[in-house]
Amino acid sequence: MVVANQKGGVGKTTTTVNLATALAAGGLRVLVIDVDPQGNASTALGVDHEPGTPGTYEVLLEEAPIAKHVVKSDEAPNLWVLPATIDLAGSEIQLVSVVSRETRLRRAVEELQQQYDVDYVLFDCPPSLGLLTLNALVAAKELILPIQCEYYALEGVTQLMNTIRMVVSEVNNELELTTVLMTMFDRRTNLSQEVVEEVRKHFPDITLSTVIPRSVRIAEAPSYNQSVITYDPRSAGSRAYIEAAKEIAQRGAKETP
Numbered sequence: 112m113v114v115a116n117q118k119g120g121v122g123k124t125t126t127t128v129n130l131a132t133a134l135a136a137g138g139l140r141v142l143v144i145d146v147d148p149q150g151n152a153s154t155a156l157g158v159d160h161e162p163g164t165p166g167t168y169e170v171l172l173e174e175a176p177i178a179k180h181v182v183k184s185d186e187a188p189n190l191w192v193l194p195a196t197i198d199l200a201g202s203e204i205q206l207v208s209v210v211s212r213e214t215r216l217r218r219a220v221e222e223l224q225q226q227y228d229v230d231y232v233l234f235d236c237p238p239s240l241g242l243l244t245l246n247a248l249v250a251a252k253e254l255i256l257p258i259q260c261e262y263y264a265l266e267g268v269t270q271l272m273n274t275i276r277m278v279v280s281e282v283n284n285e286l287e288l289t290t291v292l293m294t295m296f297d298r299r300t301n302l303s304q305e306v307v308e309e310v311r312k313h314f315p316d317i318t319l320s321t322v323i324p325r326s327v328r329i330a331e332a333p334s335y336n337q338s339v340i341t342y343d344p345r346s347a348g349s350r351a352y353i354e355a356a357k358e359i360a361q362r363g364a365k366e367t368p
């Protein structure tokens with residue numbers, strides 16, 4: 112599953128980290144591939160990502176196998192991370208001259224899946240539609256679109272949908288926008304409610320019934336190198352992400368005979 116939205120600050124990383132932890136805590140085998148040079152998902156999952164740490168960069172540019180560089184996260188059993196470092200920032204340009212530049216990640220994931228049983232691979236994308244995000248879109252089957260309960264929530268969605276249409280017709284006909292998750296919902300404001308209604312109208316079948324509340328605990332957790340699920344398991348934010356993961360896993364279970 113790829114968590115993408117070219118807008119920054121909408122909750123991509125938070126969603127990746129907490130869905131991954133919730134799915135793994137539920138007994139599934141989960142791999143997070145950090146595709147953002149900021150490495151925020153690596154940080155939040157307590158995984159080292161200082162410059163020079165091998166990870167996504169080596170997989171993309173040196174065709175290293177994923178299994179060689181994955182690191183176990185302490186957030187849940189069966190949760191692994193392929194870390195991203197700031198070195199990945201240069202790869203957007205380095206990749207341009209590389210053969211099969213948009214399918215590098217897909218090949219690496221396919222190779223991994225031949226050897227290991229992984230239930231979910233989650234990609235955390237940077238806030239752009241460049242070659243890094245493209246690699247993730249080409250490697251994934253499902254797209255999760257986090258939308259922040261804010262003004263202009265749907266701004267940029269048309270552009271993302273056009274990119275997806277292009278990816279589907281040119282390189283990855285399995286990719287499908289399957290999930291919209293509303294984040295940073297503030298129950299005290301009419302705006303949040305209005306935005307949720309607007310998004311549900313736009314994506315009636317795929318918007319999860321769970322909405323993620325705006326919560327200080329969610330925002331604090333990464334500074335302790337934790338998901339909110341371990342940081343404060345009983346908080347509203349933790350429960351919401353667990354519910355969202357359940358919706359996703361149940362739907363996944365339906366599709367697999």
Ligand code: ADP
Pocket residue numbers: 118119120121122123124125126151238294295296323324325326327329330331333348
């Ligand atoms: P993105 O990856 O799309 O840039 P992030 O997941 O990093 O977005 O979130 C942006 C900022 O908002 C971060 O500081 C994060 O901690 C905070 N944040 C995300 N979701 C919530 C939430 N539900 N409640 C409060 N703060 C949140």
Ligand code: MG
Pocket residue numbers: 123124125147151236237
């Ligand atoms: Mg992010």
